[in-house]
Amino acid sequence: MTDTKLEKLPESLDPKNVPLGEAVLRHLVYSVGKDASHAVRRDWCAALSLAVRDRMVDGWMDTTRRIYKEKAKRVYYLSMEFMIGRLLEDAISNMGLTAEAKGFFSEHGLDLQEILEAEPDPALGNGGLGRLAACFLDSMATVGVAGMGYGIRYEHGIFRQSFQDGWQLEEPEDWLIFGNNWEFHRPEVSYPISFGGSVQQDAQGKMVWTPSERILAGAFDTPIAGWQGKHVNTLRLWSARSAETLNLHQFNQGEFMAASRQQVLAESITKVLYPGDHTAEGRELRLKQEVFFTSASLQDLLHRFLLDNKDLTALPKHVAIQLNDTHPAIAVPELVRLLVDEHDMEFVQSFEIARGCLNYTNHTLLPEALEKWPLELIERCLPRHLQIIREIDNLFAAEIRAKFEGKDPAPMQAIDPHHGGWVRMGNLAFIGAKRVNGVSALHTELMKQTVFKDLHEVYPDRILNQTNGITPRRWLKECNPGLAELITETIGEDWVGDLSHISELVPYAEDKAFRDKFKAVKLENKKRLAAYIQSEVGIKVDPTALFDIQIKRIHEYKRQLMNALETMALYNAMKADPKAGWQPRVKIFAGKAAPSYTLAKLIIKLINDAAKVINNDPDVDGLLKLVFLPNYNVSAAEILIPGADLSEQISTAGFEASGTGNMKFALNGALTVGTLDGANVEIKEHVGDDNIFIFGLEADEVAARQHGGCQPWVTVAETPRLQEVVTQISSGFYSNGDTERFKGIVDNVLAHDYFQVTPDFQAYWDIQRKIDGEFKDQDTWQRMAVLNTANMGWFSADRTIRGYANDIWKAL
Template sequence: MTATPRGQRKSAAATKLGTVPTALLRRIEREAGGAAAKAAPAAWMRAVAHACRAELAERLNETMQADRDSGAKRVHYLSMEFLMGRALANALAALGLDAPFRQAAEHAGVAAADVLEREPDAALGNGGLGRLAACFLDSLATLGVPSFGYGLRYRYGMFAQRIQDGRQVETPDDWLRLGDAWELPRPELRYPVGLGGHVASDEGLARRWVPAQTVYADAIDFIVPGHDTRRVAVLRQWQAAPANPIDYAAFSRGDHLGAAREKLEAESLNWVLYPDDSTQAGRELRLKQEFFLVSASLQDMLARHLAEHGTLDTLGDKASVHLNDTHPALAVPELMRLLVDEHGLGWDAAWAQTCKLVSYTNHTLMPEALETWPVRMFEQLLPRHLEIVYEINSRFLDLVRAKLPGDEALVRRVSLVEENGERRIKMAALSIVASHHVNGVSALHSELMVQTIFADYARIWPERFCNVTNGVTPRRWLAQANPTLAAVLDERLDGPAWRTDLDRLAQLAPLARDAGLQAEVRAAKRANKERLAALVRRELGVSIDPASLFDVQVKRIHEYKRQLLNLLHVVARYQAIVAEPNANWVPRTVVFAGKAASAYVAAKDIIRLIHDVARVVNSDPRVGDRLKLVFLPNYGVSLAETIMPAADLSEQISTAGTEASGTGNMKFALNGALTIGTWDGANIEMAQAVGREHFFIFGLSAEQVAQVRALGYDPRLHYEENARLKRVIDAIARGDFSPGEPERYRALVESLLKRDSYLLLADFHGYVEAQAAVDRAFIDTAAWDAKAILNIAGMGSFSSDRTIREYAARIWNVPA
């Protein structure tokens, strides 16, 4: 099955396209071993995926050959997660094969939607960090930037979330049970990765690492298609394999488990994303995973560079290595080890190449979220790398003393080794010291980054820090997720060109009050709300009204994301409805989804409280359809593609100064949802693009948050002074929502009243007032629709295509 080459005459293209459904039906019959009409949807899914993969492999060969011939500089994007979601619909759209696929399915009497639904989400990521990386691969391919994404092939993802009696229960996400139709194994690419052991000196006193254990990294490619181009990008995933798959002598002795120990130890590197680090074993496994990723990826990059260029002298001119947060920070000492120990470069030459290669994106302003590793663990697992880190640190501190003499306090603060308490290696500091550029992911985040957590480093290298605001791919998050709205845009914007030129959305702004456009956008929203309502009824057995306001917060469950603030408003609203059931309430459906880390007790308590409140609210006859509360389990890309197009209101309510950027906020607005949020992260730039009057902004600013904390914050004052807030917290504390166990949420309530680390109580009044403004706005249908259209129209600059162009120009120095 081959896509129609662009540029052919229309009649020739139509003739060729007409052969595709027949070829596809024949392929399905061959793979299923019977008539296409009788093949199961899963068999259809695999056969269609294989057909797409064949075309993508051809394009991959073209792309790789073109890059070799041109001597292009490549970007190597290292990330612990890539949240790809399903691939089939995206591939069909990119290859121009969506219509032929649907024709073939219709001819065989098979529902195309059923085929698409049979594909599992690729469990290679969890949250915004991984989804951002996936959007970037889409844009790298679409813009034709030579690139590789590098990640791990997780067998069971992070976990599949189940809800039992309101509690989150983690189970393996067995997404590879039936194999992956998209994978392209590269058995010729295998690299050794060492662990443990000791460091020895040879006769020339050069230091050499002698690992105690070696595992092999096998490459498996996932091809990411570009849109409106034949170019593709590659996600190269690493699968660990043992040096000795079985200890035959142990097996012969009857020690069958012992015989497989080395195999199990190797394969455990690929079992799960982010092992629970509340145990020593979990922390060690996470460090091993991070090193496995960077070692294999860098060996692959160096081997390709030497094959194409023959010398490492040009490495920094022909390659970029980008660290997506600190998880791949071990790339710095590993690259130095490979260049110095394995390839014979002198230290200064190797360091010069490293600093030309490496750049780093920071994703957090919270010091506790900056990754560090104990020196003793480093010494045990990566002894040569510890020596290299010490040498980097020594030379760096000499530079600091020369540049800013006499400030030993500064020297202590910027050292790569934390000396207070247990000695630890600071991975963000290591990334900064080796990078030619360090970027934040929104204007506010980048500003605060150099004022707070990285202020000392910005004093040393002010030119090194910059901003690149995040973006999302409109191909996935509008064209694919919301075809009803996409069809409206195709009609209003003279075709589908907006998919690769999102700035065209600005043409909608003058039409925001056009009654015809409002009706079309409203109809698309209603169709999406009905689809979500059907899903909720099917999965949860709860009926929700598509005419109600869909108020949505879907993201990782974390205290700083403040799902609990949202829930406090739900309880306040419930209490008010019960007190005045005959008031003119705006019907509202509140939707939550997201996973809590398995060891994160407070976040899991929040999930349970959501379910307890939902049980009470949804069953109270005094409330009826005025208020519904639902939690959809196992949040992922495919679920997001159903939820986001249906949302009327997007909850982006993190404590100001804690959210680096956000990308969910962009996806919601792109689909016509209005935002209620704090003046934080990318909310600020979005509000400036759309018009602040079309956002519902509330709460303390980042500057005010800092002032409140500096003065000494007492959350109990807000509790005592706000009668509405007091009623809400008292109801939770006395067990109104957990009557069988009234003390269930004591820890949660005490945390709010004694610490309230993320200032929920300080922002509660402003949040409730903003929600009242939402109610008033929703009643005026035409005004609401105009705001929704203006939100869509203002999203042009939040395309990941714009983001990648900025990375290419400001950081990577590659054309895009």
């Protein structure tokens, strides 16, 4: 820092003293370098973003000063994914600038909405886990937690999905191509990250790691303003670069490729987001990504701590670290290593410090998603970490033996010596954490009974629940302005900053005039969605039909297949008797499949092929449409969710840890058809049994069937509508007579059906027909819809963050 007499900036420089419009024009000319007559939407978007960012900076610095002064406990949220979506509307809305921005642009003949849509959608995540992290950033800033997000600045986010002849195509996504107006590059903030090499003991007995590879992590900061901009936190994303400079000698010899080799290798670490969702993949590079951002974040937070603290044993008092799933679980040995090797502390004390700061959130019970790394890989890439993991395991084993006579610690340890040897990251995270949490009540219970059964027995106080939540700013106020205005004119605006107020709407469920307005808003949203469908896939849908939507990653356990099969059965029934008074429906799907997940991709193809047949059949015209929208992302969700009548949350019970889309739909007045899984259970408790459509096997019944041999082919034979559909698919009805195409799906359903599509099919069909009937009674339906919106206050991510802050971080 420099010594300067300049403490406060002159008032004239305060961005608040300049009308927003003027600031936009100034940025357009002097930052973007365009004059108004040549500017395209993207230029206006850049100028507006910079003008809004200026308004955030003072609050940002104030927040930083306040945190230092008050010595507030700092919370670090480490996540491989932050699915932030577009930031401009969020920033304008939270900073209270919407009216001013709208006014300025309309004065100049421009439409704010179109300018907002010119912003690329940063999709730095796969699905719910990444979106949860983004909602938490908004809520930490709103609630006033001194929180910071740490992640990776991927050059390419999740792939862009399109369809070629109904098959999923993956293309690289390029969100940074026109620059990023939100971030501040901090070239001076950089940390070395090491890999490989060997460890030797020096003369004093100290372990010395000599790595064979070293890269640098550079920081990029994005300010995140909470509701009303009072508190502004930071999302710090790391980008990799080589620690070595260009080999000029080689370059001058004309060996351009060889000269840049080190740069290319280093930069590959933050090139792409791994598109695996719930499955371990990508091996070595993925491991290096995890180590890279975890180590950089820990070095950074230790550096910040030491700026005004000397005693590292006080770290747990001032710092809480949340590990978003096991992806950053290498933090356990890495924090110990930094304390022991770089700060000369004792091992046992260092482990106690680590265990005082670190907490771990589990997001799945799926065995294939619990990360484990081959010992050989860890030994080769991270030899010093492996030593520390072994020591931690020994310490843990001694603790268990001392506390529980005769208890074998081996199955609980981080290292599994069998089958060539593995490091189990879930066990490592559990052993190294102060608190471990699940993400819904049911999921947390199942965690205790299954994956962490034995660890829970020996540390019964460690596991707790924090049911997920969503930010009402993005997921109601911004994405559904019509409904937001109706709510505000009815009960005032307090709900935006404190969603519990939304329950004041409950009495209005009985008010016919209010219900009619609620319905009118929904219809407008459905028209907007219909226009989007038309422009994306060229299918015309009737906005008065029942809009039935399933949007999420494609996964067997989420059972898009069951929804598709029911659609085909409905098609058969309608075709057989078109005059039977059917409720017209539009079935809408969207979601990406992991590129290596063959069956998931085949399910997409099946839905697209079925859509071709159904949408072109005049017999069901006006009765049924089937739509699969490409490239589902946060921006698409913001159009889809407000336009839904029915929200599909139909996972095999026991498999969806929580779900958060379920909350977004219900908050926006869609009714849920769902199983008793994840947070559906709690949604049912809040909206009331009469205002949700629950069906199907429960988690314990599913588990029993999965363990005892069940015979899906028998169930199919006993379910005529399902039998008919399965026969049609295998005989090539949806594939131009090709009987091979969907064999993978048919064989799987008939022979294994691990995710229990066949036993749940009939109950799903029945409840859908019940829904048809209830939708026809629009008055009753709208009443239920209002009660959904009104009773979702508890699912605000602000409530979730307060839960973490009180029970885990001790930070409020």
